[in-house]
Amino acid sequence: MGLAQRERRDIWYKVAKAMGYRSRSALKLLQIHQKLKILDGIVSAVDLCASPGGFSQVLAEYVKSSNHSSDASYIPVLGIDIQPIHDLEGVEFWVQDITDQNLYSDIIKHFMNDKVDLVLCDGAPDGFGTAFEDGYYQEDLVLTALQLAIFILRPDATFVVKVFRGKNSRLLTYRISHFFESIVYAKPRVCRQSSCEAFLVCRKFNLPSSLSSQNVEELREAFWRFIYSITDIPSEFNVDYIVCGEAKYDADANYPELPEDFEYSTEVKPPLMLPTNPAYKIACELKKQGKLCKTGKN
Numbered sequence: 692m693g694l695a696q697r698e699r700r701d702i703w704y705k706v707a708k709a710m711g712y713r714s715r716s717a718l719k720l721l722q723i724h725q726k727l728k729i730l731d732g733i734v735s736a737v738d739l740c741a742s743p744g745g746f747s748q749v750l751a752e753y754v755k756s757s758n759h760s761s762d763a764s765y766i767p768v769l770g771i772d773i774q775p776i777h778d779l780e781g782v783e784f785w786v787q788d789i790t791d792q793n794l795y796s797d798i799i800k801h802f803m804n805d806k807v808d809l810v811l812c813d814g815a816p817d818g819f820g821t822a823f824e825d826g827y828y829q830e831d832l833v834l835t836a837l838q839l840a841i842f843i844l845r846p847d848a849t850f851v852v853k854v855f856r857g858k859n860s861r862l863l864t865y866r867i868s869h870f871f872e873s874i875v876y877a878k879p880r881v882c883r884q885s886s887c888e889a890f891l892v893c894r895k896f897n898l899p900s901s902l903s904s905q906n907v908e909e910l911r912e913a914f915w916r917f918i919y920s921i922t923d924i925p926s927e928f929n930v931d932y933i934v935c936g937e938a939k940y941d942a943d944a945n946y947p948e949l950p951e952d953f954e955y956s957t958e959v960k961p962p963l964m965l966p967t968n969p970a971y972k973i974a975c976e977l978k979k980q981g982k983l984c985k986t987g988k989n
């Protein structure tokens with residue numbers, strides 16, 4: 692499957708590839724970290740919606756030592772996605788839907804009954820086309836990630852989630868703010884300014900007192916009741932919005948030629964990650980065998 696024309700010329704795509712990252716998303720996480728130091732001191736992390744694994748590559752570079760490092764089978768970074776992901780040293784990948792209700796207990800088991808320092812979620816549902824519908828489904832994914840995170844984050848831990856900022860994102864942000872001592876929106880320069888995405892960086896996890904008294908079985912339902920009970924946003928509620936990363940390249944610009952000071956090698960490299968099980972694989976096989984026919988034409 693060919694790349695979209697926009698990605699072919701995207702300068703950050705070229706930088707990510709030259710640096711050996713599987714996706715330009717890796718650079719978004721690096722830029723957030725440069726500004727907010729979210730990866731310092733992290734010994735365990737979960738990367739929700741991780742495919743193709745750019746965030747996980749960065750986590751593998753930063754999350755190294757841990758209490759369990761004497762156990763050779765212990766892997767401190769866990770990446771989860773509904774799509775399969777190619778192996779990566781220092782990361783364990785699971786093919787799973789993050790809406791799966793039993794996922795949290797498997798995650799806790801993976802971390803040897805410890806909770807984790809950091810949960811990331813860069814999830815995006817398959818687009819439905821209109822900004823309103825995409826925003827609606829993405830908001831649902833954000834809250835699902837938060838609901839999972841409250842089971843697996845240790846107190847004071849960090850949660851970073853991608854939000855499509857739109858009509859309802861202020862209420863979404865206010866709802867999430869009840870679970871953390873501080874929140875801030877980060878916009879890496881790798882993101883196109885034309886995109887409404889930004890990352891909500893939430894620090895110092897602290898379960899609201901009305902939820903901390905719930906037992907584990909009741910916590911999930913209590914979470915949703917709590918979330919939907921928050922309907923009014925106080926006028927004084929405001930969240931800082933910061934831009935992260937050097938202003939060296941413009942993600943929205945069209946660079947038909949690479950800038951003269953482009954510091955990375957442009958030698959053609961093989962793909963960093965071949966598709967695991969692309970949707971078009973069967974069609975290619977059938978075509979090779981001459982069994983692919985066009986429908987709808989006489």
Ligand SMILES: C[S@@+](CC[C@H](N)C(=O)[O-])C[C@H]1O[C@@H](n2cnc3c(N)ncnc32)[C@H](O)[C@@H]1O
Pocket residue numbers: 713714716717739740741742743744745746747771772773774787788789790813814815816817832
């Ligand atoms: C923008 S990509 C993530 C890129 C990734 N952070 C990286 O650095 O390479 C969004 C991912 O969300 C995943 N996703 C969407 N809904 C999901 C769900 N319910 N459970 C698990 N993964 C999901 C998609 O499969 C897709 O791979």
